[in-house]
Amino acid sequence: MARLSDANVALAKEIIGRFPRPKSALIPLLHLAQEQDGYVTKDAMAHLAELLDVTPAEVYGTASFYEMFKFEPVGRYCINVCTNISCQLLGGWELLHHAEEVLGIHPGGTTPDGMFTLEDVECIAACTEAPALQVNYRYRYRVTAEDFDQLIDDLRNGRLNDEIPPHGTLARVRQKVAPDRWANTGTEAQAKVDAR
Amino acid sequence: MSEHEPAAGQHIWVPGMVPIGPKMITSRFDQPDAHTYEGYVRTGGYEALRKALTTMTPEQVHAEVKAADLLGRGGAGFPAGVKWGFCPPGVLPRYLVVNGDESEPGTYKDRLLMELDPHQLIEGVVLASYAVGCAQAFVYVRGEMALAQERLAQALTDAYASGIVGRNIFGTDFSLDVTLTWGAGAYIVGEETALIESLEGNRGMPRLKPPYFPAAKGLYMQPTVVNNVETLSNLPWIITNGGDAFKAIGAPTSTGMRMFAVSGHVNRPGVYEVPNGVTTFRQLFEAPEYCGGIRDGGTVKAFIPGGASAMWFFEEHLDLPLDKPTVDRAGSMLGSGAVVVMDQTTDVVKACWRVVRFFARESCGKCTPCREGTTWLERILKRIIEGYGRREDLDLLLDVCDNISPGLAWPPRQTTICPLGPSAVSPIASAVLRFRDEFEAYLSGAVPPEPAHV
Numbered sequence: 001m002a003r004l005s006d007a008n009v010a011l012a013k014e015i016i017g018r019f020p021r022p023k024s025a026l027i028p029l030l031h032l033a034q035e036q037d038g039y040v041t042k043d044a045m046a047h048l049a050e051l052l053d054v055t056p057a058e059v060y061g062t063a064s065f066y067e068m069f070k071f072e073p074v075g076r077y078c079i080n081v082c083t084n085i086s087c088q089l090l091g092g093w094e095l096l097h098h099a100e101e102v103l104g105i106h107p108g109g110t111t112p113d114g115m116f117t118l119e120d121v122e123c124i125a126a127c128t129e130a131p132a133l134q135v136n137y138r139y140r141y142r143v144t145a146e147d148f149d150q151l152i153d154d155l156r157n158g159r160l161n162d163e164i165p166p167h168g169t170l171a172r173v174r175q176k177v178a179p180d181r182w183a184n185t186g187t188e189a190q191a192k193v194d195a196r
Numbered sequence: 197m198s199e200h201e202p203a204a205g206q207h208i209w210v211p212g213m214v215p216i217g218p219k220m221i222t223s224r225f226d227q228p229d230a231h232t233y234e235g236y237v238r239t240g241g242y243e244a245l246r247k248a249l250t251t252m253t254p255e256q257v258h259a260e261v262k263a264a265d266l267l268g269r270g271g272a273g274f275p276a277g278v279k280w281g282f283c284p285p286g287v288l289p290r291y292l293v294v295n296g297d298e299s300e301p302g303t304y305k306d307r308l309l310m311e312l313d314p315h316q317l318i319e320g321v322v323l324a325s326y327a328v329g330c331a332q333a334f335v336y337v338r339g340e341m342a343l344a345q346e347r348l349a350q351a352l353t354d355a356y357a358s359g360i361v362g363r364n365i366f367g368t369d370f371s372l373d374v375t376l377t378w379g380a381g382a383y384i385v386g387e388e389t390a391l392i393e394s395l396e397g398n399r400g401m402p403r404l405k406p407p408y409f410p411a412a413k414g415l416y417m418q419p420t421v422v423n424n425v426e427t428l429s430n431l432p433w434i435i436t437n438g439g440d441a442f443k444a445i446g447a448p449t450s451t452g453m454r455m456f457a458v459s460g461h462v463n464r465p466g467v468y469e470v471p472n473g474v475t476t477f478r479q480l481f482e483a484p485e486y487c488g489g490i491r492d493g494g495t496v497k498a499f500i501p502g503g504a505s506a507m508w509f510f511e512e513h514l515d516l517p518l519d520k521p522t523v524d525r526a527g528s529m530l531g532s533g534a535v536v537v538m539d540q541t542t543d544v545v546k547a548c549w550r551v552v553r554f555f556a557r558e559s560c561g562k563c564t565p566c567r568e569g570t571t572w573l574e575r576i577l578k579r580i581i582e583g584y585g586r587r588e589d590l591d592l593l594l595d596v597c598d599n600i601s602p603g604l605a606w607p608p609r610q611t612t613i614c615p616l617g618p619s620a621v622s623p624i625a626s627a628v629l630r631f632r633d634e635f636e637a638y639l640s641g642a643v644p645p646e647p648a649h650v
Binding site: 019021023024026027030031052054061063065066067068080083084085086088089090122124125126128129130134137138139171172174176178180181182183184185186190192193 | 288298299300302303304306307331338343345349359362363375376378379380381383394395396397400401457460461500534536538542546550551554560
């Protein structure tokens with residue numbers, strides 16, 4: 001249970017500055033909180049409410065709508081197997097059942113060692129590469145049972161640490177803008193409207 | 197560059213070269229460094245923007261796009277130039293929002309455009325903002341697309357540093373800030389008013405209409421243009437070559453080139469850029485340069501022409517061209533360019549259930565007919581598959597459908613704020629009416645119930 005670190009508060013302020021109204025930064029900031037702790041803690045949500053000048057209930061109200069935000073710890077690797085129509089036609093369910101057997105958990109469950117959480121997800125936009133899955137939102141295409149076993153082995157032994165960060169970290173590249181390049185067009189224009 | 201390349205052995209499908217007509221928005225897909233600023237500029241990138249900002253007025257840019265008859269590629273197929281014109285004059289500021297929340301089942305094109313050619317999208321964003329007079333643009337990427345977010349973040353950073361975005365673009369007095377933002381897993385956010393709610397930091401629920409168009413009242417209740425990624429990615433080509441050149445390609449009613457993702461039971465599933473409105477479904481499925489035929493020499497039992505929300509098509513529709521008005525008249529839609537092919541071995545009852553489960557899961561819960569109706573439909577179909585179906589269930593399914601979308605008409609009538617609820621009706625109206633015997637086989641116990649897994 002943690003509030004945002006000083007470094008993340010600085011980052012949060014930079015993100016807030018890119019929107020005409022602070023609350024628009026809420027979803028990116030919830031991702032930042034999830035990146036810090038692996039899930040979105042109550043303290044972090046309270047902290048975000050302070051930063052955005054909204055109530056903690058508003059923060060939780062938004063956060064609870066979106067599937068990617070977790071409110072309790074999940075595995076280091078979140079494995080999302082797609083079973084939607086294109087994947088179903090080419091073995092998505094069989095892949096999910098294989099994953100259940102290999103990991104010994106149902107969708108929504110986490111392995112006792114805290115390594116893996118399994119999810120049965122909706123279309124992840126890799127339909128021509130069915131059956132597809134994501135590990136912490138990194139894609140694997142045309143996955144066979146053997147591919148899956150190899151993937152689990154690689155993840156357990158840290159062979160994919162460079163490619164796949166722990167759960168919570170989404171994009172590792174952030175938009176950076178030098179202060180003299182930021183034109184402030186949105187905020188200035190909005191301020192004129194607000195002043196009417 | 198600090199972006200992360202796919203690991204060795206990980207396969208990214210790059211569409212095969214299209215032998216007929218020029219390649220437009222996928223022209224850089226086979227160039228490994230197309231996502232970098234250097235790679236984009238080396239192949240003529242940002243020249244259209246320079247031309248527009250230094251030699252054209254915003255009205256001229258708007259006129260070119262209108263002349264091109266560019267139809268929106270997100271699903272509704274609304275002409276982009278006309279949509280821009282809905283912004284009420286004198287009401288400022290205006291905003292541009294890029295809809296990169298691609299999540300319609302079967303759809304796979306916007307992610308490719310964002311991952312493989314992000315600068316082309318950014319060029320389109322600045323062109324559209326210049327034409328419309330937007331104060332700021334927001335690129336909203338689906339939450340699950342980590343690589344697309346990384347590529348766009350790097351591309352925007354480089355574009356700012358190179359004077360393409362931000363203060364005094366190309367040294368002109370036009371300035372524009374472009375902010376990258378992203379979602380967190382909700383299909384409904386692809387609906388434009390839900391996207392705006394999400395961008396305001398709220399639950400992603402569609403807004404009550406009217407106002408019907410965000411162009412009148414959108415983000416912060418200001419005029420807002422919401423355009424799809426593929427739509428905007430067409431703009432650099434249109435400005436470089438002219439609206440008339442764009443209109444000369446494809447059919448008069450569906451201009452330019454268009455990306456179609458063909459998935460399911462074909463020999464070579466893939467994303468293909470084809471002349472819009474000309475190619476037929478049969479050509480797309482069978483031509484060697486496209487999908488190369490149905491799996492194992494089979495036949496088409498049914499196919500979805502435009503994403504899970506669309507009515508299904510059958511073998512009698514194979515010779516229709518991929519043309520918006522033609523497909524509309526035939527009782528379905530091209531939607532988001534998502535074609536899903538089912539061969540003769542497909543269990544349509546299970547296919548129907550899976551599509552309906554998607555809508556039941558993704559209903560935002562705002563309107564009762566959708567929230568309750570989709571859940572009922574899913575449960576009834578599930579019990580049919582598990583061997584507990586009742587004889588009256590098929591009529592019950594159609595009755596629930598009728599309550600969500602009266603008359604099961606096409607285009608669907610709505611009892612809901614947005615089209616999600618009526619979309620769940622499409623697979624049932626298609627499958628139950630066409631393959632009633634297969635549903636009845638489940639009801640009579642002729643099909644063994646699905647074995648329970650682990």
